Amino acid sequence: MSDYKPHSAELRPGQVVEYLQNNQPIVSWIQEVQPPRVRVLNINQREVKLPAARVMPWTGPAYTPDLSRQEVLQLLQEHHQKRNSIQEDLDVMDVWSMAQGEIVQASIFWFAGLMWDEPDADRTAALGRAMLQARTHFKFSPPDFEVYSRETAEKKMEEERLHRERERLVSIGRDFFKKLHSGTFSPGQQAEPEDPEVTGQLKDILVQRIKNPEDSQTQDLWSKLSAGLPQDPHLPFILARAWGIYPEHYNYMLEQADYAWEDSWSKPHAPQIQELDRKLDQEKGPPGVDGLISIDSASTRDIDDAFNIREHAGGYSLTLALAGPGLYWTFGSGLDLAVGHRVSSLYLPEGKSDMLPRVLAEEMFSLNQGQVRPAMVLDMELDFQGFVYSLQPRLDWVRVQANRTYADVEDELAMDQASSLGSALRLARTLRKNRLEQGAVIIEQNEPIIRLEKSPRQTLVSLVPGVTHPGAHLIVSEFMLLCNTVLAGWAKSKDIPLFYRTQDIVLPRDYSGVWQKPEEIYRVIRSLGATLTETRPRPHRSIGTGAYASVTSPLRRYVDLVNQAQIAAALSGSPVLDRAGLEKMLPFMNTRMGQVGRIQKFRPRYWKLLYFKQQARHTTWTGVVVDNSGPVVLSLPREQILIRAPHEVFGGKTMMGQAFRLRLGRIDPLNNEIHVLEAWEE
Structure with a gap:
């Protein structure tokens, strides 16, 4: 015989009860009560001691406690099957609909009374089981159930849906990633997950982990997806490459730096570019400076400096012209923010990516021969000792007579030292001598040319010794250093805020010189210390100058563009950014220069290592x-x-x-x- 007393809280031997294990109710039989614990025999034939508080509130029915073990197990099985059958026929949402809005919390017996006139133990337990599973609509707060509001239930259901999708994504993705990593897919075979619905999600996760290996939002999911795979920091890229998302030698550092390689990034700024073009066309006048030459490599298309020089009885008359995007630059515009984010051009073995939109860098502002372009012009008078005794910066329209290459300039220097190029070389040698006397450190090493030969099957790397053009390179480097030095001094004297490059360190006197041996270069470079970008002028020891501000590459470096715009504004009487404005820009600029500079530093090394591997x-x-x-x-x-x-x-x-x-x-x-x-x- 059994009896069912739903509201009785007393536990005694012979009662059928349930307790939760791994969130599942386990039907059991009370064998002994020793407060605050009970000993039960569960349906799995195990005897368990439990805290009485773990027993679910739907106790019963109760039987005579002297039944045999086999009889007890038979009863437990019958009650378990009966409760499962009742639960299958229940629609627990009907219970929630009746209770929602009426009560916030009630006992299981109250809810059972909504469903049946005379609920017995099995019906009550079946309803309790169903409500435990309906976690989106009820919360079990022993001994009662809370009823979620409609808003909370909808939120819980959405969370549950996302959880199920996540678990499904992990299950499919983990297996797919293991196959990708192990090379299960043969060459040419289309590698795709079994369920195409998760394809986009898995690709997005890989791309995000490549962009930001420390991404906190995907960390937990990535840990589950990559379980069982090697702990390689480049695992997301290895998988993405095996999947065909990226080609074999894709430059993943571009993703990490959020740097667009192709010029398509500039398309949203087409209206501003067109307005610049219109303004240049309207304002263009006859060239105030003509007869200039530029010296660059044969492949250079973004020509940002040119000069002419005349040697006379008192020394040299030198005119330097710098491409002038800063003369028309609008800080805070969409184009400015995008260019500031790029921060510099990249010159890599696989090609070049311009800091500016290509049409600005290679056409509208590039000092292409025969074209009239806006420029910042420096007229200088120097004596034969290289001392600048007259400096006049100005803004003007210029026309370059010829875009010369290092090779043909070197050939001319070898044949004719009496030409204007000969004068340029003599001045450059004097300028270098002066810098060395001021403690300059000059490193001479011949960087090889990395050549890539691409085929459908592989990319072959070869290293070719760089061709040296010592005279031509000396002219360009010394003239640019001179320009940046004199403009820094001029701006300092007029209190025009600029970004200065500083290296205010103490160098041993014997470190000054020209270094060529590998062991000497290594020793000297390790002692130089970092070069900083600051808003106040301080010495730059390794260059050998008291103040240095980079201005000569406004097409290629954002720092130079800002500095040129500052000087141009001062020359034209327009407002310049104050030092506080530059200080505000500096943290972001330093971060971006570090991120983009890392690509410029390590990408050539990648190709060199691939060359070593192939050879x-x-x-x-x-x-x-x-x-x-x-x-x-x-x-x-x-x-x-x-x-x-x-x-x-x-x-x-x-x-x-x-x-x-x-x-x-x-x-x-x-x-x-x-x-x-x-x-x-x-």
Whole structure:
């Protein structure tokens, strides 16, 4: 015989009860009550001691406690099946609809009374089970159930839906990523998840993890998706590459820096570009300066400086012209914000990406020969000792007579030292001599040209020694350093705020000079310290000047563009940004220069490591020891790259400047890893 007393809170042997385990109700039989615990036999034939508080409120029915174990288990099975059957026929949403808006909280017995006139233990338990599962509409707060409002229930249902979708995404995505990583998909096979609905989500997650490996919003999901795969920092890119989202040698650092490689980024700014073009056309006048020449590489299309020079009895008359986008620049505009975000042009082995829209950098403002362009002009008079005794910056229209290349200028210098180019070289040599006397540090090393030969199957890398044009390069570098130095001094004297490049450090006197040996270059560079961008002029020791502000590349560097715009505003009588305005810009600019500069630094190294990897089986290389204080650091002079190796590879003893022939082992361009297997002295 059994009895059912729904409101009785007393627990006693012989009662059928339920308790939660892993959020599932377990039907059990009370064998013994020892407050505050009870000992039960559950439907799984296990005896368990429980706190009485874990027993669900729908106790009963109660039987005589002296039934056999087999009889108890049979009863538990019958009640379990009966409750499951009742639960299947229940629509718990009917209960919620009747209760919602009427009450906030009630006992299970109150809810059972809504459904049946005489609810028994099995019906009450079945309803309790159903309400436990309806977590979007009810909350179990022992011993009662809370009823969620319609708004809360809708919110909970949406959360539940998102959770189910997330679990489904993880289940499908984890399996798919494992197949991608293991190379399960054969070449040419279309790699796609089993469920196409998750394709876009998985791609978005990979792209976001590539852009920001520390992204907190996707961290938990990524941890689940990548479970069981190697903990490689580039795993998202490796998977995306295997999937075909990116080609094999895609520059993922562009994504991390949010830097658009193609010129399509400029399309939204077409109206402002067109307005600039119209304004230039309206204001264009006859050239106030003619007969200029520029010197650049043969591939250069963004020509931002040109000069002419005349040597006379008192010294030199030098005119420098700088491309003039800053003369027409509008700070705070959409175009300005986009260009400031790009912060500089990128020059990589795979090509070039302009800081400015290409039409501005290579056409409208580029000092192309035969074209009249707006420019900032510096008229200088210098004596034969390189001292500037007259300086007049101005804004004017200029026309370049010829865009010369380093190669043809070098040829002319070799044939005719009496030409104007000969005068330019003599002045450049004097300027360099003066800088060295002021403590300048000059590094001379020949960076190789990285050539990429692309085919459908692979990209082959070759390194070609860079062609040196010492005279032509000296003219350009010294004239640009001169320009940035004199403009910095001029702006300082007139209190015009600029971004200055500073390196206010103490250098030993013997560090001044021209350095060419790898071990000397390494030692000197490590001692120089960082160059800073600041709004107050301070010395730049390695250049050998008391103040230095970069102005000469306004087509390629945002700092130069801002500085040019500041000087142009001062010359034309327009308002300039005050120092506080520049200070406000500085943190963002420094961050962006670091992010974009990282691409310029590490991308060529990636291609060099790929070159080593392709050649390693049948090639050895020469390395020179430049540091042996920790792991041995070697400079490869021809390839212009530093690598490290343990002392054991060299027999435990090395000397600075010692040359070794190297055989390389494992090389991973993506992770910037290169290992030296063997080394023998040359």
